[in-house]
Amino acid sequence: MITTPLPASPLLNAARRILNTLNVGGRVDAVILRAAMEEAHGGSDAQGLWDWKSAYDACEAALVLFLDQHGPGMLRRAGEPVAMLPMLERLAKLVPTQTRRSEESQLRQQFSTPLPPSLACAAAADLRLSDVVLEPSAGTGLLAIHARIAGARLILNELAEGRRRLLQGLFPTAAVFGHDAGQIDDLLPQDLRPSVILMNPPFSVTAG
Numbered sequence: 001m002i003t004t005p006l007p008a009s010p011l012l013n014a015a016r017r018i019l020n021t022l023n024v025g026g027r028v029d030a031v032i033l034r035a036a037m038e039e040a041h042g043g044s045d046a047q048g049l050w051d052w053k054s055a056y057d058a059c060e061a062a063l064v065l066f067l068d069q070h071g072p073g074m075l076r077r078a079g080e081p082v083a084m085l086p087m088l089e090r091l092a093k094l095v096p097t098q099t100r101r102s103e104e105s106q107l108r109q110q111f112s113t114p115l116p117p118s119l120a121c122a123a124a125a126d127l128r129l130s131d132v133v134l135e136p137s138a139g140t141g142l143l144a145i146h147a148r149i150a151g152a153r154l155i156l157n158e159l160a161e162g163r164r165r166l167l168q169g170l171f172p173t174a175a176v177f178g179h180d181a182g183q184i185d186d187l188l189p190q191d192l193r194p195s196v197i198l199m200n201p202p203f204s205v206t207a208g
Contacts, residue, residue, distance in 0.1 A: 011054060011162070012169040014040035015061035018095075022066045028059060028095045057166065059095040060112055060140035064170050066091065071149040081123040088115040112139050113200045122146030125196050134194035136181040139163055141170050143198050155192055157181055 017036040021028050033055050034045075040058075043049040067074075078084040092115045113121070121143060127133065127150035135144045138156040140163060147154055154174035158164040159181065168176050179187045 009162070009165040009169050010040040010050070011058045011061060011166050014055070014058040015065055015166075015170075018059060018062035019065045022062055022091070022094055023069075026094070028062070030096065033059065033096060053098075054162065056096070056098045057140050057163065060142055061166055061170060063091065063095065063115060064141045064145045067145045068148065068170075071145065075149065081119055084119060085116050088119055091115060113142050115142060117200075118143045119146060121198060121200065122150070125198055127152050127196060127198075131195045132193065133196045133198050134184070134188075135198050136184050137199060138167055141167055143200065144171060144174070147196075147198060152196070155188070155194055157184055 014036045017039060018028055018033065021032055026032075037050050037055050037058065038044055041049040045051055045055075074084055074087055075081070078087065125133075127147055129151040131147070131150070131152040132155065133144070133147040133152045134155040134157070135141075135147075136157050138144050138158045141156070144154055144156055144167075148171065154171055155177070156167050156171060156174045157177045157179055158167055159178055161178065164176060164178050167174070175192060177184075177188070
C-alpha cells in the first residue's frame with residue numbers, strides 16, 4: 001500500500017527559502033542556512049527544533065527544486081548529459097559541505113549521491129519517457145530528479161520518515177513508500193513494476 005501522505009515538511013519550506021538564493025547564483029553559507037531553518041521551524045537548533053543534518057537535507061532538497069525548475073533547460077543547452085557536468089559541479093559548490101552527521105544518519109548510512117555522480121548514474125541508465133523508475137533508497141531525491149527530468153514515472157522508497165515526508169513534497173506525483181529496501185521486490189504492489197532501478201549501492205545497514 002502507498003504510504004499515507006505525511007504532514008507538510010518544514011524542511012521543504014526551508015528548501016524553498018534556500019532555492020531563492022540558488023536562483024540568483026548566491027552561495028548558501030551557514031548564516032543563510034540557519035536563517036532558512038529557523039524561519040521554517042519557528043526556532044533554533046539550540047531549542048532542539050532541528051539539527052544540522054536536517055539542514056543539509058534541506059540544501060539537497062533545494063538542489064532538487066532547482067533542477068526541477070531549470071534542469072530541462074540546462075540539458076537542452078548542454079545538448080547531452082556529459083556537457084551538464086560542469087554546470088552541476090558549479091551548482092553543488094553553492095551549498096555547504098556536510099561536516100556534521102546525526103545519530104540517525106550514521107545508523108541508517110544516509111550518504112547522499114552528489115550531483116555529478118547522480119547525473120552519471122542516470123545517463124548510464126539511458127532513461128526514457130516510457131520508463132518506470134524505482135529508487136529503493138531515495139534519500140532526498142538527488143538521483144530521482146534526473147528520472148523526473150527525463151519524464152519517467154517514479155516509484156520512490158525511503159525508510160526514514162523525515163526524508164520520506166520531504167520526498168512526498170518534492171515529488172507529489174510519485175508513488176512513495178517506506179519499506180525495507182532489502183525486501184522491496186516482495187512489498188511493492190503488483191501493478192507497480194519498474195523498468196529501471198536507479199540506486200547507489202552498496203548498503204552496509206539494513207532495516208532492524
